[in-house]
Amino acid sequence: MLYEAQTSSGTGNIVHSALEKVLDILQSTELFSPHIHQVKEEDPLTSDYVDGLCDRTAINSQTNRQIYGQKNSISSSSSKLQVGVSSRQSLSMYKPSAEVQSLLQGNATWSFDIIQLESLTNKNVLVPLGIKIFERFGAMELLGIDEHVMASWLKLISDNYHSGNPYHNATHAADVLQATAYFLDKMRPKKLLDAQEEIAALIAAVIHDVDHPARSSSFLVNTKNDLAILYNDIAVLENHHAAKGFQLTHKSDNSNILKNLDREVYESLRHNVIDMVLATEMAKHFEHLQKFIHLCAANIKPVSEDDLEKKSGGSSSAMESGLDSPENRRQILRMVIKCADVSNPARDTHLADRWARRIAEEYFQQTEDEHRKNLPVMMPHFDRNTCSIPHSQYKFMEVFLLSMFEHWDGFLDIPEVYEQLQKNYKYWKDVEIQEKQEKQSAVATETSPATPAVLS
């Protein structure tokens, strides 16, 4: 149809050349991420993000990168599995204190303070918060298990996050779980998704970064790590997290939350969990976002006064019935976990600030490792001696978050999240100005001539 439209539009005009461009994009392998190269050219930091996070081997299989041979330093999939809690008695140690219980009361709010929970629980956030959230969604009934199996599974997964990672640790998993639950609770997902899909999303959130080595997929490819070899350089980390999550789940009956599911339910749940974990790969960011925008445009009419009136009368669902297809539901689930995974810049500013410094620290360590091993430096901007964390944060928001959360707010009606993101965007710009001024005045003090000695 496009070819026909192009032919009939005649040559040399604006429509003809626009259609030429459209056809070029459609023929490329980057169907839904056509503007990735445009954003890349904007500035070096944007280019760092796209190269470093959107693993170019997955974006463009023709990229002929030079990979330097180095010995692996990251533990591979064959690393020892941690053993879960096996008896009811031992679970008593995870009984939350009164202080933790009172904090957990707020687990369904956007301002939930996960960092405070981390310090109150000595970094064991995933079990108490997980129990609370899975309970809230009726997971134990749906899975046919008791609380002890759930707690044991959460502990097992938690133990397989690396507590030494500045960012990709069990607290991040718990944070993503909390955000996932928050989004699932909103009206549209509540109406569209069934209980099994909700539980799949919560499980996916818990395992989505398990055994993360605090290095990116590109780093694993560049070091010829066993995981990169195993997954043929494609979505290395995400494939590993999904596989490792299931491997751990099936390790022992005591902690197997899926052991009582019928084959059919199990297969459908497993499919959804894997699909969601793989959707957290940043290389697919623009593809998933574009598909979601298209899905909304095709099925959701802009809300007018009339619609609002109809809504209160309960007849609005007909115009959104198109949303309820298996592929659309899957795409919504992908967005739930994707948005949850990168939602910490939209948290209360004091939390967003902490997360920003943690991710920067993890990137700094990777850059140092790359220099030490004489590897290509994937994100040179993240050099601890020169990096401006405020700049890196608001650039990340510009490239990946502002547009996504604007659409996500349009879909979920979560102005508190989108407005907080915008507030933090302004916060980081202000901090950058402040830091620049401090630096300038420090330089001025250093270079100003010493006060002349008073002549007696």
Ligand SMILES: [Zn+2]
């Ligand atoms: Zn994550």
